[in-house]
Amino acid sequence: MSVAARKKVLLMGKSGSGKTSMRSVIFSNYSAKDTKRLGATIDVEQSAVRFLGSLVLNLWDCGGQNAFVDNYLAAQKDTIFSNVAVLIYVFDITSTEWETDMRYFEGIISALREYSPDAGVWVLINKMDLADKEDPKRKKYDERRGDVVSVDERVKGKARGMLRCFPTSIWDESLYKAWSSVIHTLIPNIGLITSHLTFMRDLCLAAEAVMFEAETFLVIAKSGSPLDSDPSQMDDNEVKSGAKALDPQRFEKISEIIKGFRKTCQRIGETFSSFESKFDDCTVVLEPLTRNTFILIVSVDPRIESAMLTYNIYHAQVHFADFSNRDGVKRKCSLCRANTEAPYEVEGDEDPNVRAWDDVGM
Template identity: 35%
Template sequence: MEQYFVSQRDSIFKHVEVLIYVFDVESRELEKDMHYYQSCLEALLTHSKDARIFCLVHKMDLVQEDQRDQIFHERENDIKRLSKPLSCECFATSIGDETLYRAWSSIVYLLIPNVSRLESNLRQFASVLEADEVLLFEKATFLVISHCTLREHRDSHRFEKISNIIKQFKLSCSMLAASFQSMEVRNGEFTAFIDLFTSNTYIMVIMSDSTISSAATLMNIKNARKHFERLEKQKRLHGDSPLLFSYRLVVSSDQ
């Protein structure tokens, strides 16, 4: 870790767009953890003062359930106080539930350039389709990067569940030397269409109106591809980052 802040400081912290720092909520070296975090912030102030900062307070499942909110808010307040004059956003996460997926989706969402325009177009598209819900997933990770819900759904964790199912299915396809492109799921209550959309995304469309033919929905998805591809290209032409982004992964020695 010391090498990051001495001999490699310039190469690691120069031109940084995003810092994601992970705190172990059960760490017995909290003071040392905070010291390393502040060292990162000092390096950012020197080399990349406009970088976005996100902190994950991780392994929250190891904390007693009735104490989680209090401990997280205490840790969040400490982190934000030590982050000044920079600002950061904090997430309580655990690998054992939906919180880690939700945190990563939120981070990706906040990094998408011109996201309001993307959402506006997605909302208009959902309205044209008369869909219950339309979602855009990032192609590689299947994180939700945008969605429009016109009919409320009772399961607030459905995005993570869908993502896990599709990732497992993609893995099964790859083991058979096949690539996943699309899927249609139908029952008595709804039809779900999942299809490769733009070069960086998959789209999922949920329809409960049985009078609308599948062929019409698939044709509308096909016709919308070029429009959403143009939206992505416009972001690049305007100097913004594409939906996908590269990152450096720093893993502590005890992980």
């Protein structure tokens, strides 16, 4: 058993801004409605979340009452702010004490930049659902984001960690988008995963192959152009299969759809396992890929049947499981050989009689 990489993630922000609600929706399968019964977080609640077998998030949910925050910045400063991989700072868009909020934020971010200069900062401006009716153009959000960015620039100094800002609401997919962006930067071997997904996609004559984390259903990687990239960066296969017409937010929406459905299933004592479908021009399968992931393959080629997609997924399972081994890839595969993220030490790599994973014998 290999040792997993541990990443420390701080979850901070003023009391009542929605930190624990988010954590519960993303990691504990709460519905947005369920979060109403959560109480205030006292001091720091630590939890460990395993991702893809090889990554463990140590989540520090830090209670936001002023007394605690003063303590984080004084006595506990060293413990809290050293070795941080990511800080997620949550604001409440409806807050009436923005000045005070900013002062606390400045305190926290200065401490972070001092102890963990490389840590990435994700600022989530939460409860957007409450502000959107009156301010559909999100002017207030833009102002708040401006304030946040200027504070960061002032205290940043030589620190290299970057800062990103997301508008969120636990009632829609925006929350999944923000959190996907967080974990995406933490996952090891992301290039390896992406190149294999693209290979799978092309093998299946598909439009896209997408990997989701099993527990949170957050999107991990997709075939072809990177997540969040502009439609102009799409590769030939994506353009040919009409991916430009797709909703760029679709993965977050899928996370929400699957998690919501999974919750309904729980009530009758069953758990979601997989699906296949044919509609309009699409043939779609969603299947477990490794112990911690699912793969979604969508094809618009009329020749493709879902059974064929399922068959290919079945044959990819063992190889994808390899990527979570920290001691490297052991199977002959030219995609892995070309990648520098994971050590590649394969017996018989030179031997033409040993068949490579990506040699489909065509």
